[in-house]
Amino acid sequence: MWDVERVRRTLAELDGRLAELSERADAVALDAVRTLVDVYGEALARVTALIEKAAPEVSDALADDELVGHLLLVHDLHPHEPETRIRRALADLRPRIVAELTDYADDGVTVAIEGVARSGVSDATETVEAVVRAVAPEVTDVRVRHRSEPAFVPLTAVRAR
Structure with a gap:
């Protein structure tokens, strides 16, 4: 079985290849890919419906798997609403x-980040935006707010002399 890193790497490579295919405007190849995705999506919808009838608790385990969860998102079959997916992520x-x-x-969505050093704000913002978009692709606007930590003022600075 693939580990999480291999899943992520392979999905990123696939995204790149699909983008290249789209840029080349190869209509026949794109149509074949769309048809294949539609067929697999219908099969996956049938599998998830059967699982939901037979063992509803299995839906959570499938959704939590990195690769299966991604496929469920692609086919709009994920059992959790976007808000739940975002909170978990x-x-x-x-x-x-x-x-x-x-x-x-x-x-x-609006996400508040706290406790991030000023030097890391940009990286934290990018990470949060990427995570939200990955688990909730239907969300078009991700706003990140930073809650600043109160400045530390040493006691000696405020003490009367």
């Missing part, structure tokens, strides 16, 4: 990045 960033979903609408 943000929780997975801890302790490196502490992020909280503060506003959710059908097409946009």
Whole structure:
């Protein structure tokens, strides 16, 4: 079985190849890929419907798998709504990045990040945006707000002399 890194690397390579195919405007090849995706999507929809009837608890395990979850997203079959997926993905960033979903609408989200050093704000923002877009591709607008930490003022600076 593929490990998580291999899944991520392969999906990234596939995205690149599909982009190249699209840039070349190879209509026949793109149509073949679309048809294949549609057929596999229908088969996957049937499998998930059977699983939901027979063992509903299995749906969570499938959704949590890196590759299967991705396929469920591609085919709009993921059992969890976008808000749940986003909250879980943000929780997975801890302790490196502490992020909280503060506003959710059908097409946009706001995420608050706290405890990030100023030098790391850009990287944290990019990471959060990428994570949200990966688990909720239907979200078109990701806003990231930074909650600043109160400045540390040493006691000696405020003490009367």
